[in-house]
Amino acid sequence: MTQAPATVRPLPLAIVLIATGVxxxxxxxKLVLDKLEVLVNPQADLDCNLSVIVQCGKNLGSWQGAILGFPNPLLGVAGFVAPMAVGVALLAGAGFARWFWISLNVGVLAAFAFCLWLAFQSIFALSTLCPWCMVVWSATIPMFWxxxxxxxxxxxxxNRMTRLGSTLFTWVPAITVATYLVITIVAQVRLDVLSTL
Incomplete structure (x- = not known):
């Protein structure tokens, strides 16, 4: 089995995977708990409902909040376990085959794309910003990069990607912040969030 080169120290990646996974x-x-609370009591005043714009109730009740026929947060509860497990395994000195890294990257890419789609839906279709959803997006973005x-x-x-990866890997924090800024600016321009706080 082909493994990632031993010369690349995985400690920073392990820490990112564990921290963002947790x-x-x-x-x-928390979103699952809020969804259960709304199912038990549709009139429930959720802790995450801070204003007309900053709330999770509208998102949880929308079709976008259950795109596969069940609440989206269940995907997160199941999915975030994988990067946490990989991070812990890396700390323990585990090495993984190339196919494993590619599979994990495809899964995290799917999560990243889904979060971007949900952010778009939240801002442009629902006109809300869900606090717990934003935490999920905020964790998925640095994990992906x-x-x-x-x-x-x-x-x-x-091998052709090695130089680019070596150059950009140290820029993960800046790339992450840039991604956050793009979403923040789009949300502010579209929703004028600051005037509602």
């Missing part, structure tokens, strides 16, 4: 899992779990650029640096995507 944060994302917790936010998804860190994993993808680590894999590029390690040669998982081929």
């Amino acid at each position: 944060i994302g899992w917790y936010a998804a779990f 860190a994993l993808t650029l680590f894999n590029a640096r390690a040669g998982i995507f081929g």
Whole structure:
């Protein structure tokens, strides 16, 4: 089995996977609890409903909140376990085959794309910002950039990507902040969030 080169130290990636996995899992779990509360009491005043714009009730009750026929947060509760497990395994010194890294990256890419789609739906279709949803997005974004650029640096995507990955991997925090800023600016321009706080 082909493994990532041993010369690439996975400690930063392990920490990112564990930290973002824990944060994302917790936010998804809180959304599940809120969804259960709304199912028991449709008139429930959720802690995450801060204003007309900053709330999770509208998102949880929308078709976008259950795109596969069940509440989206269940995907997060199940999905965030994988990066946490991989992060812990990396701390323990585990090595993984190339196919494993690619599979994990595809899964995290799908989560990243889904979060961007949900952010678009939240801002443009629902005209809300769901606090716990934003925490999930905030965890998924650095997870995606860190994993993808680590894999590029390690040669998982081929030798031609190694130099680009090596250059950009150290920029993961800046790339993450830039992604946050794009979403924030779009939300502010579309919803004028600051005037409602």
